[in-house]
Amino acid sequence: MPATTVPDPRMEQMSAPASLGHRVECLRWVPPEHALTWEHEVVPDANVDLLLELTPERCRAVLYGPVTRPLHVATQAGRGYLMVHFHPGAMPRLVDASPAELVNEAVELRHLGGLSLDALGERLLSAGSLGPMCEVLTPLLERTACPSGDSFDRVLHHLLSRPEPPRPGALAKTLHLSPRTLQRAFKERVGFSPGTYARIARLQHALGLLRASAGGSLSDVAYRCGYADHAHMTREFRELTGRPPSTFRLPG
Template identity: 35%
Template sequence: MLWPEAGTDVFEAGRLPVPEPLAEVAAYYWWVAWRRGDQTPFRQEVLSHPVTHLTIEAAEGGVLHGLPVPAALVHGLVTRVFTVDLPVAGRVAGVAFHPGGLAALLGRSVGDLTDTVVPAEEVLGGGVGPLAERVLAEDDDAARRDAVVAFLGEVLAPRLEEVRADTGYRTVREAVTLMRAREHVALGQVAERLHVSERTLQRLFVRYVGASPLWVLRRHRLQDAVAALDTGEGQDLAALAASLGFADHAHLTRAFTQVIGVPPSHYRAGR
C-alpha cells in the first residue's frame, strides 16, 4: 500500500539506520506517510537541517513540489523554512546525507542544488530511473530502505576510497559536529578548534554544503531558539539571545523573523 487507507487523519513517520559503507556519506533512512480524513490538502512547514536528501515520493494527484510523482527526487539544502503543500494522501521515503555527504559521493559542488528540488536523474544519472518503482513496490520500510541503500551503494562503490580520503569532507563533518553544540556561538571558535582559517571553512562549506559556515552555525542556533521556545525556556528573550551568540534581543528577533516569519515573542505565544 502506497499510503494509509481512507478514514481518520493518519500521519506515520520513522527512521532507520543505514549500513556501512553507505554510512560514510548518508546519515539515516526516513519515511513519512499520510492521509487526511476530511479529504482536504494541507501545508507542512519544517525548519530543516542543513543537509541534502534523496527521496522517493508518491501522492494522490500525482504532483509534489511542482514535479510529477511517483519519482526519485533530490532536495538541496533549504535556506528558508521548508514549506510544502501536501495532497490528501502520499508517501515519501528518503535518505538524509551527512552534511557534505552528497558532494563527497558525487565528487562535485552541491551549491547549485541549494533551495531546489530536482529529478534525481539530473544529479545521479540515468540509473536512478527504476528506483522509485522498485522502492514503492516494497511492502515495508525496512525493504524500502534496503532498495535505496542498494542503489546508493552502487553509486558509492567506485568512489569509496576517494570519499574516505577526502579531507575537505572530513573537515566539514567535524565543523558541523561542533556547530551543533550549543556552546559554539561564533565561527571563529569552530575554526580555532579545527586549526583552519575561517576562509578555508567558507570555501569548503560552499562546495560541500551549499551555504556559508556562518549560515549553518546560525541555522543550528535558530533551531536551538525554536526548541527553547517550544519547551518554555525562552521567557527572557534577551538572555536566550545572549546564550545563542546573538548580539542582543533585536538581532535574535530579526534573524528569527526572517526565517520563521514571526518574531520569537509571537512564536512563543502561539501566534
C-alpha cells in the same frame, strides 16, 4: 518532508543503517493512506534531502538543496512520501551540480543508482514499510559516489561538538586552516559560509527545543542555544524564517 516547521504526526522515522550512517542522518515515510494535500513550510536547513513521491503508476524523485530561507513543499493525498535526510556536506553525486548551485533549489531526478524511478517505485511500494524500504535504497545509495573525509569533516565535527559555534576566524585558527581554505571547504560541501551554517544550526537547535515542550521561557531557549539574549534570538528567527520564535511552539 525536508525540515518543516510543524512535524507531521503521521510520519514514520528511522535512523540510517550503519552502512549509510556517514552520509544519511535519517529516513522518513508518510504512507499513501496518511498523506494529505498540504503545503508544508520548510525552514532553513543545511541538509540535502531526497524526496520520493510514490504511487502505483510512477515514482517521482526530487533533490532539495540546503535552505537559507523559508520555502514550501506541496504533498497530495493518496501518495506516499519517502525522504532521505543527508548529513550536512554529505550530498551524494546524484546530480551534476554542487551544493552551492543547489542552495534554495530543487532538482528532479530521472534515475537513482542506475535504476529507473518507476522500477524503484514498484520495489519501494512492495516493501511496504520504512525498514524494508531502507533495505531497497541502501545498495543504491552505497553505489553513489560521496565526498571523502577532508578538512571540512574536521570543521564540521568541531562545530557539532560545541554548544555555540565559534566565529569563523577563531575556528580557522583552532583548526590550523587559512580563512580561505575554511570558506572554500564549506562552499564546496555545504553551499554557504561557515558563518551561515552556524546561524542555521543554532536555529535548528532552538526549533528542536521549542517543539519539545510548550513550557519554559524563550529566554531560557535563547541561553541554551547560545544567543546573546531573547532579543537576539528573535532577530535571528525573523531574518531566517520571517517569524518570531514564539510562533513555532507546539500547542501544549
